[in-house]
Amino acid sequence: MSAPPSSQFALLRQRRFAPFFWTQFLGAMNDNVLKFAFTVLVTYRLSVDWLPPALAGLAIGAVFILPFLLFSATAGQLADLLDKARVMRMVKNLELAIMALAAWGLWQGWIALLLGCIFLMGLHSTVFGPVKYAYLPQHLGERELTGGNGLVEMGTFVAILLGNVLGGVLAGLPEGSVPSSVQAVGLAGLLLAALGRWTVQGVPPSPPDAPGLRLNFNPFSETWRNLQLARQQPTVFRTLLGISWLWFFGAVFLSQFPAYAKEVLHGDEHVASLLLVVFSVGVGTGSLLCERLSRHHVEIGLVPLGALGMAVFAGALAWTSGLEPAAAQRWTLGAFLAQPGHWPLLAELYLLSLSAGLFSVPMYALVQWRSPPSHRARIIAANNILNALYMIASALIVGALRSAGLGIPGVFGLLALANVAAAGALFTLEPAYAQRCRAWLGRSGSKPA
Template sequence: MSQFGLLGKRRFAPFFWTQALGAFNDNAFRNALVMLVAFQMGLDDRTVGLYTNLAPALFILPFFLFSATAGQLAEKYEKSRIIRYVKLFEIVAMTLAAYGFYTHHTPLLLVVLFMMGMHSTMFGPIKYAILPQALKNEELVGGNGLVEMGTQMAMLVGMIAGNSLMLVADVGPMLASGATIAVAVAGYLASRRIPPAPATAPDLKFNWNPFSETARVLGITGADRAVFNAVLGISWFWFFGTVLIAQLPIYTRETLGGDGSVNTLVLTLFSIGTGVGALLCEKLSGKRVEIGLVPLGAFGLTAFGVDLYLARHGLAATRGLDWLAFLHGAGSWRVVLDLTAIGVFAGFYVVPLFAFVQSRTPRERLSRVIAGNNIINALLIVLAAAFGLALGRLGMDAATIFLLAALLNVLVAVYIFTLVPEFLMRFITWVLVNTLYRVRVDGMQHLPEEGPALLVCNHVSFMDALLLMANLRRPARFVMYYRIFNVPLLRFVFRTAKAIPIAGHKESPAVLQQAYDAIDAALAEGELVCIFPEGGLTADGEIAPFRPGLEKILARRPVPVVPLALRGLWGSVWSRRDTRLGRMRLPRRFRARVELVVDASVPPQAASAASLEARVRELRGELA
């Protein structure tokens, strides 16, 4: 099923529309408030500057104060009920906003802005914690992609609507009020269709002290290093995005020479790009949580960020261009491409990170980890605002600030990928496998979602472990011949994936015993372990007899066995079909179509070398 099929499912669609309508209202109200203060109240520039700078601070403050409390609520209580209370709160806030718009009561509107910050704060931990409860593992990336796309589009339309409605002569405040109240009511009605999402930690002892709970939530968020660094990556995305969006109006006016319509155009390009990138993640990842896309996203952010500076910097020779005149200008389409591509690669970057956090964090802690993520996000958003303000005070133009953010992205990416080599390992694996093969997977639903299992597979090429690594939905520990384990470049991948090197008894009894011990320890920890029981690559395309080592493993640690079969690899890159001289030629089956077939698990007491060999032969069929 395509990810768009989720929009027809009750377990996803009501939540999707509730989230999108909330994102719309956040941005419509904020932009309507800015338009009212800046253009319709006759205030002097100093007062306008005070309000426009105070507004973002009031919106972000609740994330620091109440995120930890929101995380506790989302775990202790049923989530759909909390969502309905949050949406009722939004209706109250928008009703107060209507009175504030009508009377031009700015302090009241600032209070409402704080309330909308509370609305987003309370909704945040639920938003990402509810998805793993509602979606299957193979739907998680697609669901996150849809949520990110819907959020980006809703934010964009909300910004445009808030600006446009408030600027309508005489009736602007009434139109903006009516629209935001109507959307809040629609969001509440949509939330009533969200199916129940049971509490994941109903016995959680509630801590009402926001400061001590914030410290505890940050400790929980940092407990798993890989998850914490994914959170840092998400927060960096918000830093980068905040710098970009904050500078776009200045960039539009001073560097592109455009008017408000050009500002809307560049915002639209970035938002559409992010939505497209988010949606592409499912196809590129094969419906798995593929963090190999994260380094690709980081590379794209830097490459197109630098090119955006090279395409246009300095002061524009002409000012006041509308969007059509801008597009007809020399070099404008390069700017269009860069802004869209930055959005696309931002989608590649952030969607897998959210899916990774959701898939790696235990359900009973996920809401609090998301709350910790929101706290760190808020901190990075504040730092981004200070970053842009400080560089602007130093005399740097918006294009130069974009360039510095793009270059800083390199340092942040290297830092994160050095701390968690798994990100880079998955990227190398993803690139290699998708460059060399076109893979079809069948039967992945048979792979256990949790708990230990022994995977047994036929062995056709030197790339078998990488191919499985790139396509299995759960991480697995691969047992491989120690000489393959030590191949340059791939050694980094195998070590990072915690592969287990093995040798024959005659070659090294010590290495063989260490391998058996490592296999047993991995299974005891509830991990998947994959072995190639033939003991070596096939020399003729046929499956060799399975060796009795797998029976030794099961005798020591009885676990379910999952038969796997690789099809279509014989004669492809790095198989042994040709002579040694022939293998030096360009492979005839580059980008080979191959298949991975996963069968139902076999109980340990029914598993033997002979029976598993017969089953893998049957799965493999005639397509070697």
């Protein structure tokens, strides 16, 4: 593992990475097919009194994220205690069962059962998360870790994008089509789960890092214990907080895209989808760039550059959005793209998300490389809990700001300022980021952190 491949894409031809990559890709895609299709179906076709369409997206998102709070600590312990390939296969077996149950719920129109399946898919992702990030440093060397994380980050956002598109297309099949919309969604979920179960068979053995670990099923005490362990390594702990800030930052944009497209850009739902595409492509591009820019090392010097780009382009997007003139009618996608004034706005969104990719990948690589192997998965699981809390906080704060009358451009502008404060605090408490950035900019050739 000492000699890195000529390109990170060479990893996709190697058994130690390719089966794992496609397994996590298919799982992320399946999560989003079910979530988005269910949201569309509840909004337009499977209406029930106790789940109003206006609250469907919020309720489904909350049910999906709940297992991250409840079971991440246990999931991290399992990833350290057991062979990681074995845990992945257990997760894929669970996914097959969940999708079979979801298909039945879709065909019967049982909303409560489908909400239960959303919860179980959240559990599926909760268990897979620590395994995913603890697996990489076990099979990749330090000079491959950034490239591997970049591919995983890119793959995750592409999978989310494709899952949303496929879920929306299948849920929107016209009445009377064969198969029907609910049948098509159920079959797609089963097919993706079966493909994931097939790819996971190729994942090589990954011996446990803490085979003698005794499970602690109390999520609160276990999470606290692992956060305290991370605090013993200040760089790791502060990096966990930086990763969670990124989730806060990204959640604001992703949650506001539909309203932003409608209220500010005066576009239809296809314009909202375009924003998601641009954001996903930008994050994927930034993630892949990290490997080349870091020169095959874990290079945290890229993080300040990413933070700068996030602040600058979020502020620019807020300014440009505030100048958007009122439209006589709602823009279709073609009409929106035909307006030259909209292209700078899309460029700002792309560069913002590209900067987020530069910000995140080196931090994930650093946590994997610096965490003690015996506790790596549990530290990552604790980070997943922090991420969930930060995303909940973002929803509450943005909801309060919007209720107080602040427009979406104003929210973006405040977020740009908050990013300056958060990044400034991180780089002040952990000077290694700024030091490595100066060294990287100066091409000093010193070994990255």
